[in-house]
Each structure stands twice: as C-alpha cells, then as structure tokens.
Amino acid sequence: MNGRFLSQATTGTQRYALELTTRLAARHGDRVVVHVPKGTRVPGPIAAVARVRESRASGQVFEQLVLPWLARRDLLLSLGGPAPVLARRQVATLHDVSVFRHPETYSRGFRTWYRAMYRVLARRAMRVLTVSGFSAGELQAVLGLDRGRVCVVPDGSDHVDRFTPTRPDLGGVEAHLDDGAPWVLCVGTFARHKNLVSALDALETAGIRSVVVGATGGNRVFADVGAGRWSCATFAGRLSDDELAWLYGSATALVFPSLYEGFGIPVVEAQRLGCPVVALRAGPMAEVAGDGAVLCDPGEPEQVVEAVREIAANPSRRSALVEAGRRNAARYTWDASADLLDTALAEAGWPPLTTT
Incomplete structure (x- = not known):
C-alpha cells in the first residue's frame, strides 16, 4: 500500500x-x-x-x-x-x-x-x-x-461516531453562537470550484453569520479573495474532528456551495450528526445527499439564503431534513x-x- x-x-x-x-x-x-x-x-x-x-x-x-x-x-x-x-x-x-x-x-x-x-x-x-x-x-x-x-x-460517514463534540475556541466569537440567531457552517477552501466566495457574499448580504472551516492561507490568499469584506464570517482554519463535530451539531445548517466534487464528505458527515444540509444541484450532490438536503440551483445564491432562513424559521422542516439526512448517511459506512x-x-x- x-x-x-x-x-x-x-x-x-x-x-x-x-x-x-x-x-x-x-x-x-x-x-x-x-x-x-x-x-x-x-x-x-x-x-x-x-x-x-x-x-x-x-x-x-x-x-x-x-x-x-x-x-x-x-x-x-x-x-x-x-x-x-x-x-x-x-x-x-x-x-x-x-x-x-x-x-x-x-x-x-x-x-x-x-x-x-x-x-x-x-x-x-x-x-x-x-x-x-x-x-x-x-x-x-x-x-x-x-x-x-x-x-x-x-x-x-460513520467515522464521526468516534468524535466527542468539543466547543472550539474561535477567539470569543463562539460565545455569540448561542444567542438564537441563525448561523451556518461552511467546510471548504477558496479553490474556485468550491464556490465559497459566492456563498459568503450571499450570506453576508443577508446578514447571516457563518463559521468557515478549512479555508486557510496567508495574508496574500485572504487578500486575493477579499476576505476582509465578510464581517459576518469567522474563519476558523483547521479544527480538530471533535471541534468540527460540535459545529455540525450546533449550526443552523451546513452550506456546501461546491460546483464540483468527487463525493463531498462534509455532506454525509453533517447528515449523520443531525445537521441540515444546503448544497448545490451540481456534480454528485443529488446522488450523495439523496433526499436529505436542500439542493439549490448553481448561479442562484439567493436560493441558499432562502433555504437557510426556512430551516431556521420552520422547526418541522428542519426536523424532516435531519431525519432524512440521517437515513441517507446510514447508506455510507x-x-x-x-x-x-x-x-x-x-x-x-x-x-x-x-x-x-
């Protein structure tokens, strides 16, 4: 090997x-x-x-x-x-x-x-x-x-069963994640096909807070993408599995805006941990996410915002998504x-x- x-x-x-x-x-x-x-x-x-x-x-x-x-x-x-x-x-x-x-x-x-x-x-x-x-x-x-x-x-997806959810230290920002306002988790990088910039722009315009895991880089990387314009976004860099599990379990939704993936493992991780998923109808997402996600049209970032707002405002819709997501993730062991x-x-x- x-x-x-x-x-x-x-x-x-x-x-x-x-x-x-x-x-x-x-x-x-x-x-x-x-x-x-x-x-x-x-x-x-x-x-x-x-x-x-x-x-x-x-x-x-x-x-x-x-x-x-x-x-x-x-x-x-x-x-x-x-x-x-x-x-x-x-x-x-x-x-x-x-x-x-x-x-x-x-x-x-x-x-x-x-x-x-x-x-x-x-x-x-x-x-x-x-x-x-x-x-x-x-x-x-x-x-x-x-x-x-x-x-x-x-x-x-079942590797997440080994994780012990642990609240991350986000420089004080984590204290505001329990105030009842909706916030989303994004897991990805600034690679162009990951489409993270477009999603963060839409969330920023809507005033929805986000915690971004995995989008690391020096000052030059963040300057190139204009990261300073996102006052509602917190860039957590790389976190431990346990810290990521806490975010999955606490977020209003995982927003996964990628335009192209082979699989998209954060989707089934989130589903198994009871986090609703909002993704794009692109690549393998319909296959991988099944009926356990809200799939939005590529190029229509306002649909992502609308989906997050509906999940936050409608407990029965959220519960249905969580149940469907867990059922879907169980297919992948x-x-x-x-x-x-x-x-x-x-x-x-x-x-x-x-x-x-």
Whole structure:
C-alpha cells in the first residue's frame, strides 16, 4: 500500500485512505504491507496488524521512484489520490477530474503534472477506484476509461461516531453562537470550484453569520479573495474532528456551495450528526445527499439564503431534513466500502489464491 497519505494533513482524501487502509489491515493482517515516507507516524490500528516499511525517501521521490521498485513483485494499492506512474501492477484511486474540468483552480505546473499522471494511470492501472457514480462517469468522459475497469468505492460517514463534540475556541466569537440567531457552517477552501466566495457574499448580504472551516492561507490568499469584506464570517482554519463535530451539531445548517466534487464528505458527515444540509444541484450532490438536503440551483445564491432562513424559521422542516439526512448517511459506512474494495482487489488478483 502507498502510505504517503499518512504524512499529509487530513482532508477528505486522506480520510478516505485512512479509513479504508485501517479496515484492509484489520481484515488481512500482515498480508498488507504499508510503505511510508521517511519520518511518517503510522496510526496504532494499522501498525499493530500490518507490516510497515519506512523509506529513507520522502515526497515525490518516495512515491514516484522508490515505491514502484519496492512494490515490483506485488499489487500496489494507492487510495490517497496520486499514484506512481511507473508501477506495473496497481490499483489506483482517482477521486475526480477537477484538474480537467476546472483548470483555473490550479497552477500550471500542478495541473500539467496531474493531467499527465491521470492519463497514464487511466491507461495502465489494473483497476481504478473512484468515489461516486458521477465521478465514474467523469472518468469515462474525460479519460476514456472503460467502465468495466472502474470500481465505485464511496466514502463512509460513520467515522464521526468516534468524535466527542468539543466547543472550539474561535477567539470569543463562539460565545455569540448561542444567542438564537441563525448561523451556518461552511467546510471548504477558496479553490474556485468550491464556490465559497459566492456563498459568503450571499450570506453576508443577508446578514447571516457563518463559521468557515478549512479555508486557510496567508495574508496574500485572504487578500486575493477579499476576505476582509465578510464581517459576518469567522474563519476558523483547521479544527480538530471533535471541534468540527460540535459545529455540525450546533449550526443552523451546513452550506456546501461546491460546483464540483468527487463525493463531498462534509455532506454525509453533517447528515449523520443531525445537521441540515444546503448544497448545490451540481456534480454528485443529488446522488450523495439523496433526499436529505436542500439542493439549490448553481448561479442562484439567493436560493441558499432562502433555504437557510426556512430551516431556521420552520422547526418541522428542519426536523424532516435531519431525519432524512440521517437515513441517507446510514447508506455510507466504511465497512460497506471496504467490502467493495475487497471485491475490486480480488478482480485485480489479490489476495492470490493459495493451496493447502
């Protein structure tokens, strides 16, 4: 297994890789060998049962040069997005094709490398994993992947059951979140296809407070997007899982304005924790959110505001959304996804058949 993701900060991609790696190791024990870059801390549940091999290399050198050599006699599994283009026998994960659909989001160097890598992986990988039916269709349309080589292994939602809601320190702002006025949670970055700027503008105009988790950056980043114009927004940066769980459980709604996702894990996290969801009718949202969210038309930010106001003013509507959301999120469990992963690996010839 490609364990480079264990050396990175946790986003939805790393969450996906961590949860599935943990279950794969628990099911198959020392048949699983996790190769990690130099200095990587491996979580106990993985280290206790799988074989861990720490390289003297790190970064791209580890992933693109060292790892293919180390795994040359085995099937290599990459769950964290990037994968080595030189590996001969591998199962790779392509969460989405945003570098093709939304190139304006990325630097020229980044999108050139990722486009080249994805094209090679689409041609050479024995199986390609992705996280939704929508994303599988995108891989077919953009990369010409044969649908028979694509396996949909979605995100789960039940990792949030381990969280202990803990009130975050937001510099005093959190004291105003209990005054009865509606406020929303946004989880995302200022990547252009995440559409966060448009949503915050609409919420600001309506006077609705927001807490934004994940939108980090230096002064230059915030200056570029004009973050100073949002007096109703609090930028919390990265929070712990427990702090995020408290926000999910306390917010009027999660506003998820992304125009393009492979899956959108904050949606099912919110639903499982009883937070109503307002998202856009774009990408995989109808598939992932089911009937447990209010879906608004892209390009109509006033619909987002109206949905938040209705949820705040109508307790029965809120309760119905919460119930539908919990029911929808229950469809997505990591054990069920691990079952699908096992099937994909078996189709690629792992674990090998043994005789006694």
